[in-house]
Amino acid sequence: AQSVTQLGSHVSVSEGALVLLRCNYSSSVPPYLFWYVQYPNQGLQLLLKYTSAATLVKGINGFEAEFKKSETSFHLTKPSAHMSDAAEYFCAVRFSGSARQLTFGSGTQLTVLP
Amino acid sequence: KAGVTQTPRYLIKTRGQQVTLSCSPISGHRSVSWYQQTPGQGLQFLFEYFSETQRNKGNFPGRFSGRQFSNSRSEMNVSTLELGDSALYLCASSLVAGDNTGELFFGEGSRLTVL
Numbered sequence: 001a002q003s004v005t006q007l008g009s010h011v012s013v014s015e016g017a018l019v020l021l022r023c024n025y026s027s028s029v030p031p032y033l034f035w036y037v038q039y040p041n042q043g044l045q046l047l048l049k050y051t052s053a054a055t056l057v058k059g060i061n062g063f064e065a066e067f068k069k070s071e072t073s074f075h076l077t078k079p080s081a082h083m084s085d086a087a088e089y090f091c092a093v094r095f096s097g098s099a100r101q102l103t104f105g106s107g108t109q110l111t112v113l114p
Numbered sequence: 115k116a117g118v119t120q121t122p123r124y125l126i127k128t129r130g131q132q133v134t135l136s137c138s139p140i141s142g143h144r145s146v147s148w149y150q151q152t153p154g155q156g157l158q159f160l161f162e163y164f165s166e167t168q169r170n171k172g173n174f175p176g177r178f179s180g181r182q183f184s185n186s187r188s189e190m191n192v193s194t195l196e197l198g199d200s201a202l203y204l205c206a207s208s209l210v211a212g213d214n215t216g217e218l219f220f221g222e223g224s225r226l227t228v229l
Contacts, residue, residue, distance in 0.1 A: 032215050043118070043204055043220035051215045090157065099170050100145055100208050100216040104157035 002026055002095045006105035014113045019063075019078040021108045023091030026072065032094040033074040034102065035065055039087045047089075050074060061085070086112045116141065118221035120205050126227045132193040135224045139186050139207030145169075146188040147218060148180060151202040160203075163188055192226075200228045 007022040025031065032051055036044040048059025055067045065076045074091060091105040119138040127133050139146050148160040159172040163182035180190040186207075192199055202225050206218035 034217070036220075041222075041225075043120075043222040044206075044218075046217065046219070049215060049217055092157075094216040100147060100162055100218070101159050101170050101172075102147075102216065102218060103159075104149075106156045 002093070002103060004091055004093050004103050004105040006089075006091050006108050008108055009106065010109045010111065012111040012113060013081045015083055016080050019076070019081045019085065019110065021076040021089050021091075021110065023065075023074045023076065023105055024072055025074065025091075025093045027093070027095055029096045030067070030069055031096060033065075033067060034092040034094070035059065035063070035074075035076050036090045036092060037087050038090065038107075044090065047076070081110075081112045083112050083114065086110055118205055118207050118219055120203075120221035120224050122224060123222065124225045124227075126229060127195050128229050129195055129197060131195050132191060133195060133226060134189055134191045135203055135205075135226075137188045137190075137205030137207075137221060139188070139205075140219055143207035143209050143219070144186050145208040146182055146186065147206045147208070148188070148190050149204045149206065150174075151204055151223070152200075157204070160190065195228045197228050200226060202226075 003026045005024045034049045035047040047063050048057045050067045058064045063078045089108050092102040121136045145164040147162040151157045162170040166182045177193045182188045202223040204223045206220045
């Protein structure tokens with residue numbers, strides 16, 4: 001079955017430290033990949049997306065992600081965490097043949113410590 | 115450009131009742147998808163509508179249904195509510211024409227509490 005795995009349901013970093021949120025997917029065909037962020041009591045906001053144009057994707061708010069086909073990974077990073085980055089982050093995948101349906105990972109709650 | 119609008123934002127129902135949630139997509143977007151978000155199951159796909167037709171359906175019982183109107187607005191209905199239906203219901207719209215990435219734009223959700 002096609003699946004999306006986010007390692008670490010909770011990640012804590014200090015303000016100014018590197019943020020690394022991990023995402024792996026199961027597919028032999030490179031899919032479309034997305035990272036969304038959700039703030040409390042809000043919907044999902046797109047951070048960035050991979051559409052096969054470039055393996056390193058830059059998104060909003062200083063986030064970026066690198067697609068690694070050999071590792072079937074799409075990890076999200078940010079060089080320096082800010083307090084406002086505290087939120088829940090979801091990796092989502094549009095697998096081949098699934099039309100516009102996205103399969104989401106279970107989410108990673110990011111806490112930024114002062 | 116207005117985003118995806120969902121109404122109502124919050125509602126409380128009792129077991130056995132039914133509920134209808136509404137979603138207005140971004141202007142020009144013709145596809146509307148619905149997702150259920152719960153702490154235990156995470157984000158799960160309910161269904162997608164395009165051109166007033168259900169194109170794809172997730173693994174939910176028949177109590178969950180939806181429809182799309184000619185102006186692309188969509189409604190979802192849950193009948194005979196159960197406690198486990200308490201969740202945040204998210205609507206997302208997609209451009210379709212000229213977009214092969216399937217990027218979804220989400221509304222803020224309708225939070226349903228079943229007592």
